[in-house]
Amino acid sequence: MTKVLIDCDPGIDDALALALAAGTSLPLAGITTVGGNVGLGLTTANALALREFLDLGDVPVVAGCSGAIIRGPIDAAEVHGTSGIGDVVLPPATRPVHEGHAVDFIIETLKASPGEITLVATGPLTNIALAVRREPRVAEWVRDFVIMGGSYTRGNTNPAAEFNILTDPEAAAIVFGAGWTVTMVGLDVTLQALVTAPILDEMRGLGRLSELLVPACQYYGVVTADGGPALHDAVALAHVLDPSLLTLTPAAVDVETAGVHTAGMTVVDFRLRGRSPNALVATGVDVAGFWKLMLGAYRRLGERLG
Ligand code: BDR
Ligand code: CA
Numbered sequence: 001m002t003k004v005l006i007d008c009d010p011g012i013d014d015a016l017a018l019a020l021a022a023g024t025s026l027p028l029a030g031i032t033t034v035g036g037n038v039g040l041g042l043t044t045a046n047a048l049a050l051r052e053f054l055d056l057g058d059v060p061v062v063a064g065c066s067g068a069i070i071r072g073p074i075d076a077a078e079v080h081g082t083s084g085i086g087d088v089v090l091p092p093a094t095r096p097v098h099e100g101h102a103v104d105f106i107i108e109t110l111k112a113s114p115g116e117i118t119l120v121a122t123g124p125l126t127n128i129a130l131a132v133r134r135e136p137r138v139a140e141w142v143r144d145f146v147i148m149g150g151s152y153t154r155g156n157t158n159p160a161a162e163f164n165i166l167t168d169p170e171a172a173a174i175v176f177g178a179g180w181t182v183t184m185v186g187l188d189v190t191l192q193a194l195v196t197a198p199i200l201d202e203m204r205g206l207g208r209l210s211e212l213l214v215p216a217c218q219y220y221g222v223v224t225a226d227g228g229p230a231l232h233d234a235v236a237l238a239h240v241l242d243p244s245l246l247t248l249t250p251a252a253v254d255v256e257t258a259g260v261h262t263a264g265m266t267v268v269d270f271r272l273r274g275r276s277p278n279a280l281v282a283t284g285v286d287v288a289g290f291w292k293l294m295l296g297a298y299r300r301l302g303e304r305l306g
Contacts, residue, residue, distance in 0.1 A: 001027060002027075002118045002143055002144070002240065003027045003028065003029045003113070003116060003117045003118070004021070004026055004027070004029065004117070004118050004119075004237075004240055005029040005030050005031075005032065005109055005110070005117050005118070005119050006018070006021070006028065006032070006120050006237070007032045007034060007064070007102065007106070007120070007122070007123060008032070008033060008047065008121075008122045008123050008233065009033065009034050009035065009036030009037045009084075010033075010037070010050060011036065011037040011038075011043065011046070011076075011080055011084055011085070011122070011123065011233065012037075012079075012080050012081075012084075012085055012086055012216045012217075013220070013230075013231045013232050013233040014043075014122050014233045015050055015085050015216060016216065016233070016234050017231070018031070018047075018050050018051075018056070019050075019212065019213070019298065020234050020293075020294055020297050021054075021056070021237060022054035022301050023296075023297025023298050023299075023300050023301035024241055024297045024300075026240070026241065029059075029117050030059060030098075030105055030106075031060070032061075032062045032063075032102035032105055032106060033047050033062070033063050034064045034065055034102070034123045034124055034126050034127050035067050035073070035075075035124070035126075036124045036163075036164065036167055037075060037076045037079070037123070037163075038075055038076075038077050038080060038082070038083070038084035039066065039073075039075070040063060040064070040065070040067075042083060042084045043123070044061065044063045044097055045093070046083070046084050046090075048061050048093035048095070048097060049090040049092060049093045050090065051095070052091070052093050052094065053090050053091065053208075053212065053305075054301065054305075055301075055304060055305060058095075060105070061097055061098055062097065062101070062102045062105040063101070064101060064102025064103060064126070065102070065127050065130065067126070068126055068168035068171065069126060069130070069168060069170050069171050070170050071168065071170070074157075074167055076157075076163055079220070080219075080220070086215060086219025087215055087219055088211070088212055088216050090212070102127045103127055103130045103131045103134065106119070106127060106128070106131040106138065107131050107134060107135045107138055110138050110141040111135070111137070111141055113141075114141040115141065116143055117141075118142070118146065118240055119142050119144070119146070120146045120236055120237055121145075121146070121148070121149070121164075122232075122233035123164055123167075124164050124167035124171065125165070125168055125172045125174075125175045126167075126168045126171045128175050129168070129171035129172070129174040130171075132174065132178040133174060136178065136179070138178075139179045144183065145180055145181070145182055145183065146182075146183040146185060146236050146237075146239060146240060147164070147175075147183070147184055148164065148185050148186075148190065149162055149164035149165045149172065149184065149185075149266075150162050150164075150172075150186040150187075150253070150266030151187035151266060152186065152251075152266065152268035152270075152281060153188050154187060155187070155265065156187055158261075158264075160259070160261060160264065161262070161263065161264030161265050161266075162186060162187050162266070165264045165266055166263065166264030167264075169255050169263050169264040170257055173254070173257050176255055176278055179278075180278075181277070181279060181280055182253065182278060182279045183239065183248065183280045183282070184251075184266070184268075184279045184280070185232075185235050185236040185239060185246065186266065186282060187230075187232070188282065188283065189246060189282040189283070190230050190231070190232035190285075191230045192230075192285050192287050193230055193231050193232075193235050193285065193290050194227055194228045194230055195217045195220070195221070195223055195228040195231060196226055196228050197223055197225050197228070199291060200217055200218070200223050200228070202298075203298060205302075206299065206301075206302030207305060207306050208302075208305045208306060209305050210302070213298065217231075231294075234294060235282075235285065235290060238290050238293055238294065241293060244289070245285060245286045245289050245290055245293070246282045246285055246286075247282065247283050247284030248281065248282055248283070249270055249280065249281050249283045250272070250277035250279070250280055250281075251268045251269055251270045251272070251279050251280075251281045252269040252272050252273070252275040252276070252278055252279070253266055253267065253279040254267045268281055
């Protein structure tokens, strides 16, 4: 199984993606943090607390950029709560953050194992953009690069833009132009991966793990028989664990950085018009398969955590 470096902003769905990693014993090369859903101090504190709560071992947690390259801050505290993980209170971490900066860590980690590490970004793309700007060979060293972000059908923070791209459109533009193939897992598919009442019921009875999963999902959105919050970030990580879950379509993707009403929009051209694709865009998802993977992982992790 490929090693994964996760760049994230936990974040309820980031946290539930980390739980997927823990439940599948996915080998992690590191967890880097970025300001996004809430400020960098909180996303880093959450990542540190989750590392211990989810029994992720001694994987390094490294703090990165606190805000976008150019723009002022926006956050999603109204969705994820002021702490970033709803009203869940995890035991504070006992082990410290790794020394150094996430941008350096990303470069050094990929350089040390060329072709071996898959990079998964589930927050704004600030750390990744600065890494690839400082060291363009990051784009060659990476095995695969997967993001949760963007869409070709709609936005969520506004009609045009998805939150992770809107938070730092200039970073996203750098990342999509870096010469690698970005696997873009956007709202088009993640909005199908909903926590419904039957799924929430499956998350109960998992011991300590339920104390994270159930209130986090309930905080994230109203759960009904056939609707509920979408676990966006977990879909991106699920793709790494089982590539058969997503249908990927080659496309040329540009990020709007100038539009008054459309900044942060991912402009996705499936027709290519003579351009080479710079992305594989998720256009379909096996929802039942996704939940089978998720719930299997959560059951195993629940047993382990007691
Ligand atoms: C993305 O935005 C964040 O709020 C979530 O954590 C996810 O990464 C969904 O648009
Ligand atoms: Ca996120």
